[in-house]
Amino acid sequence: MDVERVLDATAQLSTPVAVVDIDQARRNITVASQAARAAALALFPHVKSHKMLALAREQLAAGAAGLTCQTVGEAELMAALSPPEIMIPVPVAGRASIGRLARLAHRVRISTVVGDIGSARELDDAARRAGAEIGVFIELDTGYHRCGHSVTALKSLAGGLGRMSHLRLEGILTYEGHVYARRDGALQRARAAYEQIVAAADEIRAMGIKLERVSIGASAGRPVVRDHPRLTEARRGSAALGDLTQVEVSAMRESQCAYGVVATVIARPSRGGFVIDAGAKALSYTQSIEGNHYGRIVGAGGTYSIDRLADEQGMCDTVEDVPSIGARVLVLPTAHAASIDCFDTALLSSADGCRPVLVDARGAR
Incomplete structure (x- = not known):
């Protein structure tokens, strides 16, 4: 800056x-885009890090495959840019929020996370009533201990999703936020998370279930992503603007x-x-x-x-x-x-x- x-x-x-130093932000956006292409990753920048249409527009222009939003409200605003896809990488719960998400799926391709069969049914019903289809991911806990599940739980969940008429199972994701737990060892923790999610995807595919997408999150893991070619996409947030946390882990x-x-x-x-x-x-x-x-x-x-x-x-x-x-x-x-x-x-x-x-x-x- x-x-x-x-x-x-x-x-x-x-x-x-x-x-915002927009000149530096543009340089950062370019670097993130180039790194994703070099690793053959689709990039879904996370707009929670800036919350601005102006910056989201810059990210899409740089080649982003879509946008990541943390809330339905963010997604509703970002839909004005007509991105190829909006991903909400956390479960959406509650009748009002689920209804808004289903209606939004008429305007833009939407994907989100489902955490259990009950909430998947509720989301499926809302999508059916709205005449929409919603993409869904299942989330693996690789160490951050937020909304993710064990591989065993995901196998059961993935099997049940095949019975949903208005949900399409896109893939598996994780948020490896525990890479920021300490200054040292961030890349080692990222590598371990990437190995876990690739292995989990293989186990679920062995059940005859199609998982096309393997999605990761934390920006700090970018230097080692190329070592894991079976990852398909990244939801980078901090890469555009950055902060001292990114500096502390040498990202x-x-x-x-x-x-x-x-x-x-x-x-x-x-x-x-x-x-x-x-x-x-x-x-x-x-x-x-x-x-x-x-x-x-x-x-x-x-x-x-x-x-x-x-x-x-x-x-x-x-x-x-x-x-x-x-x-x-x-x-x-x-x-x-x-x-x-x-x-x-x-x-x-x-x-x-x-x-x-x-x-x-x-x-x-």
Whole structure:
């Protein structure tokens, strides 16, 4: 991110301000697209990481096979771009949400996850009433322990899905979010997850069940994907904008981060350190992997870690060279996806100028 340009562009704006270096974001999108093609993977960028139609449009133009959304609300908004497919890689539950998803399947190709036969029947009924067809995945737990199941449970589930008239079984997926559990060993954990899901797909196929797609998630595993040619697609989220979590696991360099929050120094307490006007409601309460900071401050003549957060303030306690009150700084957050959802708009900064854009899917459920 071009820190000097970003700080200059926001000099007349009240802070905190969410900023995207669109030039860097485009470079990141290109790299992700090229890496996917080199690994023969279909790329489904995850829009939860930016929630902007503007960036989703850039990702589709770069060759994305579709978009990944975390919620039905995000999918409804992103359907305006007419992507080839929208995937929701978590189960959708509740009559209202399932009904919305079935209706959306009239406008765009939809796929999602089913976790048991009961919810699959409910989804199948909704699709039948809407006159639609919905693609479904089954989810393997490779270590993150969220919505995934064991191979044994997936065999039973996959067998039952063949009786659904308006659902098509697309494949198997996982979210290997546990690669971010520690700074070291991320690629080893990714490799293990990829080996597990390929083996699980083989076991289910041995039952005579067709599974064409094997889908993975976490961006940090990108360097080793080419070692696993039987994977078919990737749902990358953090690859476009990046954050310090990606830097901590060596998935990208700090200079490749394309998102930050501009803040102002508002206090220099007598105890030492300083305070900025960006807290949990601008940065989120997500800590670094090692749990020792909430983001890194650059600008104002130094680099500092945010040690504590209040709702609207960030505290840097262990600082000797304290910036002056009124100084503008740029914060690189630990979790950009959680941060950007705190803002109605973001400033797109480029060498050609700046413009505000809506964070279209902010709060969309």
